Amino acid sequence: MSSYPPPPDVIEGRVAWVFGDDFDIDLVIGVENIKTYDADELRAVTMKAYDDTFVDRVRPGDVIVGGRNFGYGHPHYPPMVALRNLGIAAVLAESFSPGFWRGETYNGMPLLTVPGISTAVGVGDPVRVEWRTATVRIGPDGDRTLTGQPPSDRVQRIISAGGSFNLILAEHAQGAAS
Amino acid sequence: MPQTIAEKILARAAGREQVRAGESLPCRPDYMIAYDFPGYTDVMFRQMREDFGITTLAEPERYLVFIDHMLTRGDQREHDVHQVTRDWCDYYGIRLHEAEGIGHQVMAELGYAAPGRFLIHFDGHISGAGAFNALGWGVRRDLLEGWVNGELYLDIPATTRFELVGEFRPGVDSRDLVHEIIARLGADGCAHQVMEFGGPGARAMKIDHRQSLCGMAMFTGAVSAVFEPDDTILERASAAAGGAFAPVYPDPDAAYAAVHTIDLSELRPRVVLPGSARAANTRHADELDGTEITKAFIGSCASGRIEDIRAAASVLDGRKVAPGVVLNVVPTSKAVHDQAEAEGLLDILRDAGADIAESSCDFCFGYQKPLQPDDVSISTGVLNISGRMGSTRAGIYMGSAYTVAASAVAGRISPATEVGQR
Numbered sequence: 001m002s003s004y005p006p007p008p009d010v011i012e013g014r015v016a017w018v019f020g021d022d023f024d025i026d027l028v029i030g031v032e033n034i035k036t037y038d039a040d041e042l043r044a045v046t047m048k049a050y051d052d053t054f055v056d057r058v059r060p061g062d063v064i065v066g067g068r069n070f071g072y073g074h075p076h077y078p079p080m081v082a083l084r085n086l087g088i089a090a091v092l093a094e095s096f097s098p099g100f101w102r103g104e105t106y107n108g109m110p111l112l113t114v115p116g117i118s119t120a121v122g123v124g125d126p127v128r129v130e131w132r133t134a135t136v137r138i139g140p141d142g143d144r145t146l147t148g149q150p151p152s153d154r155v156q157r158i159i160s161a162g163g164s165f166n167l168i169l170a171e172h173a174q175g176a177a178s
Numbered sequence: 179m180p181q182t183i184a185e186k187i188l189a190r191a192a193g194r195e196q197v198r199a200g201e202s203l204p205c206r207p208d209y210m211i212a213y214d215f216p217g218y219t220d221v222m223f224r225q226m227r228e229d230f231g232i233t234t235l236a237e238p239e240r241y242l243v244f245i246d247h248m249l250t251r252g253d254q255r256e257h258d259v260h261q262v263t264r265d266w267c268d269y270y271g272i273r274l275h276e277a278e279g280i281g282h283q284v285m286a287e288l289g290y291a292a293p294g295r296f297l298i299h300f301d302g303h304i305s306g307a308g309a310f311n312a313l314g315w316g317v318r319r320d321l322l323e324g325w326v327n328g329e330l331y332l333d334i335p336a337t338t339r340f341e342l343v344g345e346f347r348p349g350v351d352s353r354d355l356v357h358e359i360i361a362r363l364g365a366d367g368c369a370h371q372v373m374e375f376g377g378p379g380a381r382a383m384k385i386d387h388r389q390s391l392c393g394m395a396m397f398t399g400a401v402s403a404v405f406e407p408d409d410t411i412l413e414r415a416s417a418a419a420g421g422a423f424a425p426v427y428p429d430p431d432a433a434y435a436a437v438h439t440i441d442l443s444e445l446r447p448r449v450v451l452p453g454s455a456r457a458a459n460t461r462h463a464d465e466l467d468g469t470e471i472t473k474a475f476i477g478s479c480a481s482g483r484i485e486d487i488r489a490a491a492s493v494l495d496g497r498k499v500a501p502g503v504v505l506n507v508v509p510t511s512k513a514v515h516d517q518a519e520a521e522g523l524l525d526i527l528r529d530a531g532a533d534i535a536e537s538s539c540d541f542c543f544g545y546q547k548p549l550q551p552d553d554v555s556i557s558t559g560v561l562n563i564s565g566r567m568g569s570t571r572a573g574i575y576m577g578s579a580y581t582v583a584a585s586a587v588a589g590r591i592s593p594a595t596e597v598g599q600r
Binding site for chain 1: 202225229230302316317318319320322323326327331333364365366369370396399400401454456458561563564565566570
């Protein structure tokens with residue numbers, strides 16, 4: 001598994017894509033490809049079913065947006081690895097499916113529940129995301145703001161550590177030293 | 179403060195008098211369970227030993243590992259995967275149950291899933307433990323946190339209460355109920371919550387059907403599901419050799435996110451279209467009449483228990499599987515297989531032309547006899563996403579054991595209520 005550094009307190013980028021309700025994350029790379037972690041293989045198939053230019057136009061700091069129950073189905077890890085390799089820094093959705101939420105929170109990805117987000121933004125809109133408070137400023141001047149549910153203290157610590165594994169390893173080392 | 183079943187079980191696990199939905203607390207499971215699978219157990223064991231430096235476990239009796247996947251090819255890779263697991267379990271003194279059936283069933287037969295217990299697993303179908311008034315929560319890779327620390331942080335979930343009344347009509351069971359719930363409430367109808375089942379319809383429901391219902395909880399968005407204790411549960415718990423247990427009842431005025439009453443006698447057979455179990459894919463079986471099939475499957479951690487095999491036998495008795503259709507039946511555990519054999523059910527299925535396979539998870543994830551590109555299958559498996567049971571071009575419909583058996587006879591999707599039962 002790849003490891004990613006924790007995000008900055010303010011994630012600045014653009015909306016790379018807006019997905020609908022009950023979106024199955026495996027469709028990002030296609031179910032034929034859900035067993036590979038190879039970066040080149042993933043890049044070659046990422047979002048091809050939706051937008052041929054996606055992998056070339058995404059920049060680090062960009063985010064994806066979802067509707068209700070984002071991640072429904074039987075989520076595998078490679079699709080989010082593929083998106084993170086491109087620089088996708090957060091997922092903003094109306095709500096998340098619990099299995100997807102738990103698996104990707106473990107991996108340190110900011111997943112922010114922001115009611116209204118799926119209709120408030122379109123592809124290409126600039127966004128500034130203060131992930132600790134789930135505050136999303138939309139537009140070039142950030143003059144439209146949506147506020148979602150801030151992650152719990154525990155989840156903020158997981159994201160700050162770059163994932164659960166890093167956090168519990170640090171806590172374990174601390175416990176062993178004290 | 180009055181509490182739900184889940185709140186009471188998690189309060190005990192968190193060492194509190196009470197908890198409330200929304201709190202984030204470290205909780206201590208009674209059992210922390212895994213099945214061996216490459217990329218999961220081998221990685222977690224290596225992380226425990228190499229990254230965390232853990233050489234002995236304080237309470238190895240709280241860890242359980244099942245070997246129930248990758249059992250049917252008999253090749254070197256299977257042997258190697260399982261040997262790694264055996265070696266680690268031996269190293270840490272962890273109980274290992276190998277090839278006794280699907281772990282989510284075997285844990286019930288062995289009494290691990292007993293009233294009031296709290297169980298975690300990386301796999302979400304652990305929620306089937308709710309049939310026994312235990313709370314089973316699939317925590318994915320957070321299982322490592324439990325294995326390393328003996329406890330893990332969880333957000334205390336709210337609960338939706340389901341008051342069940344009436345009884346299933348012939349040819350209808352809890353697989354139809356779970357898809358009815360999704361059709362009514364949506365695939366996120368119970369998101370991040372626990373489903374709590376009670377009422378006369380719950381008390382009348384057979385334990386196998388409760389396991390099936392609770393085991394599919396994730397498709398409503400729920401993190402788990404649990405039944406109120408009743409005579410059925412207490413008798414089963416007393417008979418199993420699982421040690422002391424303490425049933426947990428909800429307080430009469432507990433706070434629920436929602437309460438729904440469902441009359442089981444009104445339900446009709448449901449079938450789910452290929453793709454996922456979301457509401458838009460859920461149909462009544464008779465709406466799909468005429469959909470031809472090539473494969474039919476009865477088995478998995480959700481279905482394949484004795485009641486499912488009895489259901490299949492009631493439909494297949496004296497009949498034949500349609501030409502061009504292969505019906506595979508996989509009893510959920512060896513104990514279920516032996517009971518079905520003793521009751522003469524497997525002979526009925528064999529006479530009808532069904533293939534009976536050893537108990538394992540291997541059909542359900544496309545490892546054993548995978549579907550071919552042109553196949554159209556109807557299945558009691560837990561998942562019908564593209565590629566789940568083989569080729570990504572094959573279609574997988576899902577239904578109850580009644581519906582799968584009736585469809586196998588008809589050669590097309592058909593509810594048992596139309597085919598008839600003996």
